[in-house]
Amino acid sequence: MGFFNLAKLVSLYVYFIGLLYLFYGFIGLIDGIISWWTPWSVNLQAGFSLAGTLIPSVKADPFRGFVLVVIGLIFVKGGRYLIKGKPDSWGYLTVGLIISGTVAGLNLAITLAHLLDKLYPPLLGLKVNDLHNLMKEGWLTDPGLILFPLALIGYLTYRKIKPL
Amino acid sequence: MERVKVRYSENIEEAISRIEREVMREESLAKLGSRWIAIKLLEGDEEVRARVASSKFANKILKVASEERERLRRAYGLDPEVVLANERYKIIEEIVSKVTKGTKRVTPTDLIDKVILDKYLGIPIFFTILWAIFEFTMEVSSPFCDFLGDFFNWISSHLSGLTGNPMLDSLLFGDYGLLNGLGTVLSFVPLIFFLYFSLAILEDSGYMARAAFVMDRLMRKVGLTGRAMISMIVGFGCNVPAVYSTRAIPGEEDRLVATIINPLIPCSARLTVFSLLAYTFFKGVAGDVILSLYLIGIALALIVSLIFRRVYLKGRTSPFVMELPLYQLPTLKSILLHTWNRTALFIRKAGTVILAGLLAVSVLMHIAWPSLAWINDVNASVIAEMGKAIWPLFKPLGWDWRLTASCIFGFIAKEVIIGSMSLLYGVSEANMATKLSSLYTPLQIYSFMVFTLIYIPCIATVAAIAHERGWKWALFTVLYGLALAYVVALLIYLGGSALGFR
Numbered sequence: 001m002g003f004f005n006l007a008k009l010v011s012l013y014v015y016f017i018g019l020l021y022l023f024y025g026f027i028g029l030i031d032g033i034i035s036w037w038t039p040w041s042v043n044l045q046a047g048f049s050l051a052g053t054l055i056p057s058v059k060a061d062p063f064r065g066f067v068l069v070v071i072g073l074i075f076v077k078g079g080r081y082l083i084k085g086k087p088d089s090w091g092y093l094t095v096g097l098i099i100s101g102t103v104a105g106l107n108l109a110i111t112l113a114h115l116l117d118k119l120y121p122p123l124l125g126l127k128v129n130d131l132h133n134l135m136k137e138g139w140l141t142d143p144g145l146i147l148f149p150l151a152l153i154g155y156l157t158y159r160k161i162k163p164l
Numbered sequence: 165m166e167r168v169k170v171r172y173s174e175n176i177e178e179a180i181s182r183i184e185r186e187v188m189r190e191e192s193l194a195k196l197g198s199r200w201i202a203i204k205l206l207e208g209d210e211e212v213r214a215r216v217a218s219s220k221f222a223n224k225i226l227k228v229a230s231e232e233r234e235r236l237r238r239a240y241g242l243d244p245e246v247v248l249a250n251e252r253y254k255i256i257e258e259i260v261s262k263v264t265k266g267t268k269r270v271t272p273t274d275l276i277d278k279v280i281l282d283k284y285l286g287i288p289i290f291f292t293i294l295w296a297i298f299e300f301t302m303e304v305s306s307p308f309c310d311f312l313g314d315f316f317n318w319i320s321s322h323l324s325g326l327t328g329n330p331m332l333d334s335l336l337f338g339d340y341g342l343l344n345g346l347g348t349v350l351s352f353v354p355l356i357f358f359l360y361f362s363l364a365i366l367e368d369s370g371y372m373a374r375a376a377f378v379m380d381r382l383m384r385k386v387g388l389t390g391r392a393m394i395s396m397i398v399g400f401g402c403n404v405p406a407v408y409s410t411r412a413i414p415g416e417e418d419r420l421v422a423t424i425i426n427p428l429i430p431c432s433a434r435l436t437v438f439s440l441l442a443y444t445f446f447k448g449v450a451g452d453v454i455l456s457l458y459l460i461g462i463a464l465a466l467i468v469s470l471i472f473r474r475v476y477l478k479g480r481t482s483p484f485v486m487e488l489p490l491y492q493l494p495t496l497k498s499i500l501l502h503t504w505n506r507t508a509l510f511i512r513k514a515g516t517v518i519l520a521g522l523l524a525v526s527v528l529m530h531i532a533w534p535s536l537a538w539i540n541d542v543n544a545s546v547i548a549e550m551g552k553a554i555w556p557l558f559k560p561l562g563w564d565w566r567l568t569a570s571c572i573f574g575f576i577a578k579e580v581i582i583g584s585m586s587l588l589y590g591v592s593e594a595n596m597a598t599k600l601s602s603l604y605t606p607l608q609i610y611s612f613m614v615f616t617l618i619y620i621p622c623i624a625t626v627a628a629i630a631h632e633r634g635w636k637w638a639l640f641t642v643l644y645g646l647a648l649a650y651v652v653a654l655l656i657y658l659g660g661s662a663l664g665f666r
Contacts, residue, residue, distance in 0.1 A: 036449075039664055063295050063452045070288045074279060091275030099289070102296050110303040117307035124311075124318050 006161055011082035014093065014154045017147065018075025021068050021100070024143035027058045028065025035060040047141075056143040068144060071100050075151065082158070090162075097155045104148035107139045114139070172251045175239055179206060179232035186225045193219055205229035206236070207245045208482070210416065243483035273490045277374070286378035293371070295455055297362040301355060302439060302451040308354035309439070313593030316347025320592065331530075331538055339590035340529050340542055345522040345583035348593040349514050352436040352579070357507045359432050363401055364502035368494035372397060373486060380484045386466045387473025389413060390484040392422035396465065399429035400458075401506060403621055406431075407628040415482035421472055423633050424641050425465040427621035430458055432510070433578035437616050440582050444597040445606040453610070457617050464618065464648065513577065517624075521576035522583045529587055542588065561615065561650075562608040562657050571615070577622050605666045611657040618649035 027044045035041040047054040058065075078092025114137060121127060139145070171177065183202035188194045193201055193216065204212035206229065216225050236244045280289060324337045337343050366372050375397060380390025391413045399406035403426055410422040430438070438457055442450035525547065532539040533549040542548055551569030558568045566588045574581040586592060591599045600609070620642050621629070630638035 061449065061452060063455055066288075067292045067295055070285070070292045073285060073288075077285075087270065088275065088278050090272075091278045094272070095276055095279040095289070099292060099296075106296060106299055106303075109300065113304045113307050117310055120307060120311050121314070124314050126314060 006157075008083070010154060010158045010161065011079055011089075013079075014075055014082055014151075014158070015079025017151050017154055018072045018077075018079050018096075020072070020147055020150075021075060021143070022072030024056065024058055024147070025065050025068030025070075025072050028060065028068060028143075029062050030065070031058065031060040032062030032065050036062060053141060055141050056146040057138050057141045058143060059138055064142075064144070067099075067103060071096055071103065071144075074099065093155050093158060097151055100144070100148045100151050103144040107142050107145040111137070111139045170252065170255055172248070176206075176236065176248065176251060179236055183225065183229050183232055186221060186228050187216075190219045190221050190225070193225075202229075203248065206233060207248055208233065208243075208415075210414070245485060246483045249485045271490070273370075276491060277488070280371070280374050281378060287382060290375050290378050293366070293375075294458065295451075297359070297366075298455045298458065299451040300362055301358045301435070302442070302454055305354040305358040306443065309351050310594070312351035312353065313348070316343065316351060317592040317594045320344055320347065334540055335526055335530060338540070340526065340540070340587050342519075342522055342526045344590075344592050345526060345587045346514065346519060348440075348586040348596070349436070349518050349522070349579045349583045350511075351593045352439065352582070353507065353511060353514075355436060355439055356432050356510045357503060359435060360401060360503040360506040361499060363397070364499040365494050366397070367502070368492060368498055370489045370491045373488050377484070377486060377488065383466065383469075384484075386470035387477070388421060388425075388466070388469045389415070389418045389482055391486070392418070392425075392469075395422055395426060396429045396462070399426050399431060401432055402509075403427055403429065403431045403625040404628045407625060407632055410632070413482075417477040418482050420633060420637070421469050421477065423629055424472070424637060424644075425468050427625055427629075427641060427645060428461050428465040428468065428618060430461050430617050431578065431622075431625075433622065434616060436579050437574075437581050438613055440585075440593070440596060441600070441609050441613055444600050445604075445609045453613075457613055460614060460652075461617055464652070468644070468648070514579070517577050518579050518583065521573055521580040522587070524576075525573055525580070525584045525587055542590065547588070560657070561611050561653050562605075562661075563612060564603070567604075567608075567612055571619070574616065575620050575623060577624070578616070581616060607657060607660045607665045610660070611653045614656055615649045615653040618652060619646050621645065 023046070027046060031042055031044045041060070043060070045054055045058055047056045047058075049055075074092055074096035078089050078096055081089035081092060172180070180199060180202045183205055184198045187198040187201050187205075196215075201212055201216065205216065205225070213226065216222055219225070233244045236247055240247045242250075279285060282289075320337050320341070320343050323343070325333060327333045327336065333341075335341055366375070372394060376390045376393040378390075379393040383390055383392060392410070395406045395409040395413070398409045406426050406429065407423055410419050410426070413419045413422050435454070438454045439450070442453045446453040528547040528550075529542050529545045530538055530540070531546050532541075532544050533546045539545065547569050548565065550572060551565035554572075555563070555565040555568045566585075570581050570584040570588055573584050582593075585600075586596060589596065589599050604612075620626075626638050626642060629641055
C-alpha cells in the first residue's frame with residue numbers, strides 16, 4: 001500500500017477509535033446519570049458475549065463515562081487533523097494515547113489491588129477472602145482497557161510513517 | 165556590547181512618557197530610573213506603587229499612572245501587564261529571528277500544549293486527570309490500607325492484658341483505647357502515599373503550571389487568578405503549605421481571596437475520613453463519591469470567591485502571566501523522594517498532634533460525667549455528654565451524638581475524626597465498616613462527609629491563615645466555614661430525603 005493510502009487509512013482508523021471511545025463513554029455517562037441520580041436504573045450495553053462475559057462491559061459511572069468521552073473527543077479531533085494533514089495531529093494523538101494509557105493502566109492496577117486484597121489475610125493468620133471472579137468486577141472488560149491496544153496500534157503505525 | 169533600549173509600540177511609549185514626566189519631578193524617584201518606574205506603574209507593581217506613594221508628588225503620579233492603565237486597557241482590551249509582556253515577547257522573537265538561522269523547530273511541548281491548553285478540551289482534560297488521581301489513590305491503595313488495619317487489629321489483640329493494670333490496659337489496648345485510634349489513622353498511610361505519588365508526577369511533568377493556566381479563564385470569571393489554582397492543587401496535599409503558597413500570587417486582594425477559600429479544598433487528612441466512609445457506604449463507586457466531594461469543594465471555593473469579590477473586594481483580578489516549563493518525563497527517584505518526604509510528615513504528625521488528640525479523646529471517654537470516675541462505658545463519659553449537649557443542633561442533619569462528637573476533635577487535625585470514630589464505636593478500622601453500616605444510611609454519611617469537607621480547617625491551617633492574613637481573617641474563615649458546612653450538609657440531607665434517597 002502506498003504511503004498516501006496508509007496515512008489516510010491510519011487517519012480514518014484513529015477517527016474510528018475516537019468514535020468508539022465516544023460511544024462507550026456516552027453509554028457509561030447516560031447509564032451512570034440515570035442510575036446514580038434518578039430513581040430508575042438502566043443497563044445500557046453494547047458488547048459481545050465471550051464465555052458468558054460481556055466484552056466490553058460498560059460501568060454505570062458518569063465520571064468514567066465522562067473520561068471516555070474526553071478521550072474520544074481528543075482522538076476524533078486528532079483524526080480530523082490527520083485527514084487534513086495538519087501537524088497539530090501529533091499532539092492530539094500523543095495526549096489521547098497518554099490519557100487512554102493511563103486509564104487502561106489504572107484498570108490493571110485496580111484489578112491487581114483487588115487481587116492483593118483477597119490474598120494478604122493469611123499473612124496475619126486470617127481466613128483467605130473469597131477469590132471471586134475478577135472478570136465480574138468489570139475492570140478487565142472495561143472499554144477503557146479494551147480500546148487502548150487498538151489506539152496504541154494506530155499511534156505506532158502513525159509514528160512509523162510520520163516520525164516527529 | 166551595545167546597549168539595546170526596548171521600545172514598545174507608540175501607544176505604550178506615549179503612556180510611559182506621560183508617567184515618566186511626572187516621576188522626574190521627584191528627584192529620589194528619578195534616581196531609580198524614571199522610565200523603569202513608569203513601566204512598573206503601568207504594570208501595577210505593588211512595591212513600586214508603595215515606594216511612589218511615599219513621595220511628595222504621589223497623588224499626581226499615581227493618578228496619571230491609573231489614567232494611562234485604563235487607557236491601555238480600553239485600547240487593547242487586555243490588562244496593561246499582559247500588553248507589556250506580549251510586546252516584550254514580540255521584541256524577543258524579533259531579536260531571536262535576527263540572530264538565528266532557519267525556522268523555529270516545533271517541539272513536542274508545543275504540540276502537546278495545543279491539546280492540553282485547548283480552549284474547549286483543556287478543562288475537561290484537567291478534570292480527567294483529577295479523576296485518574298482519585299481512582300488511583302482510592303482503589304489501588306485499598307489493599308495496603310486494609311492490610312495495615314488488620315495488622316493493628318492483630319497487634320492490639322496480642323497486646324491486650326500486657327500491662328497487668330486493667331485501667332492502663334483499657335486506655336492503651338482496649339476497644340476504646342489509644343492503639344485502636346492511632347492504628348486506624350496509621351492504616352491510611354498508603355492512601356496518603358499514593359496521593360502524594362500522583363501529585364508528584366503532576367508537578368515533575370510540568371502539568372501543574374498548565375492546570376493553573378487552563379483554569380485561569382474560568383477562575384477569572386469568579387474573581388480568582390489562575391495562580392490560585394496552584395495553591396488549590398497544593399491544598400489537595402495539605403492546606404498549610406497551600407496557604408503559604410498564596411504568597412506567589414501578585415495582588416493583595418487576589419492573595420486574600422485565595423487564602424480564605426483554600427480550606428474548602430479537601431486535604432489528604434480529610435481524604436482519610438472520606439476513604440473510610442466511602443468504602444463502607446459506597447463500595448464500588450468510592451473513588452467517584454470522593455471525586456464528587458472534591459468537585460463540591462472546588463465549586464464552593466469558586467462560589468465563595470465570586471460572592472466575596474462582588475460584596476467585599478470589588479477590585480480587578482490581577483492578570484495571569486506565566487512562563488510554562490517544558491514537559492519532562494519524571495524520574496522514579498525524584499517522585500519517590502517527593503512522596504516519601506511528604507508521607508513522612510504525615511507519620512510524624514500521627515506520632516505528635518494526632519496522638520495527643522487521640523489521647524485526649526481516649527481519656528475523656530474513660531471519665532464519667534459528672535462523677536469524674538474512671539469508667540468503661542462510653543455512653544456515660546465526658547465525651548458522650550459533650551456530644552449529646554450539641555447534638556440537637558445537628559439532629560436535622562440526620563446525625564446521632566457519636567457523629568457529632570467525632571467532629572468536635574477534628575479541629576485538632578482532621579485525621580483525629582476517624583481515630584475518634586474508632587474509639588467512639590469501640591471498633592478498629594478492620595471492623596468499622598460493619599459497625600457503621602448498621603447505624604447509618606449512605607445519605608446520612610454523605611451529608612456528614614460534606615460537613616467534614618467544609619467545616620473548620622484544622623488548627624495548623626487556622627494558624628497559617630492568621631500568620632499570613634491576621635487573626636481577623638482566620639476567625640472569619642472558621643466562622644464562614646462552619647455556617648457554610650451546616651447549610652450545605654442540611655440541604656443535601658433534606659434534598660436527598662425528599663428525592664427518596666436513603
